[in-house]
Amino acid sequence: MADLTEKNLAYAFAAESKAAIRNEAFAKKAESEGYTQIAHLFRAISDAESVHARRYLQLMRGKIGSTEENLERAFENEINANVEEYPKLIKDATDEGKESIAKAFSRSRDVESGHADLYKKAMNHMLEDRETDYHVCQVCGFVSEDAPKDNCPVCGAVKEKFTQVK
Ligand SMILES: [Fe+2]
C-alpha cells in the first residue's frame, strides 16, 4: 500500500509537472495569437499545477534534502543528462533521420554541462556571499552569469532572447 502510494506520488508529480510546462507553452502560443486574457488563464493554471507538483515532490520520500545535498544531486543529474541520457536520444534521432530533433537534443546536451559547471561553482562557493545575476537563453536554455554581451554561445540566439532570473 505504502509503495503504491509512493508510486502514485511519482506519477502525479510527473503529470502535474508536464501540465505546468504544457500550459506555459499554450500561454505563449495564445499570446502570439493576440489572446492576452486566454494567455493569463493558461499561466494561472500552469502556476497552479506547479503548486501541485511541488507539493507531491515534498511528500515523496527522500526527494528533497539539505541544500548541500540538493546541489550535489542537481549536479549529478546534469552530468548524467550530458554523458548518458542525451547521447542516447541524439543517436536514436540521428538513426531515424530526425535531424532537427537530434540538433535540439545536442544543444540541450551541451547546455547541461554548463548547468553542471554552475552547480559546481555554487558547491565550491556555497558559504560565500556572492551575488550573481543569472540570464537564461529562451531558445536553448543556456544559463549566463551576468548579462550576456553577445549572442548565445550555444545556439547563437541574439542577446535579447535572454531573460533575467528574478
Ligand atoms: Fe540542465
Ligand SMILES: [Fe+2]
Ligand atoms: Fe541559446
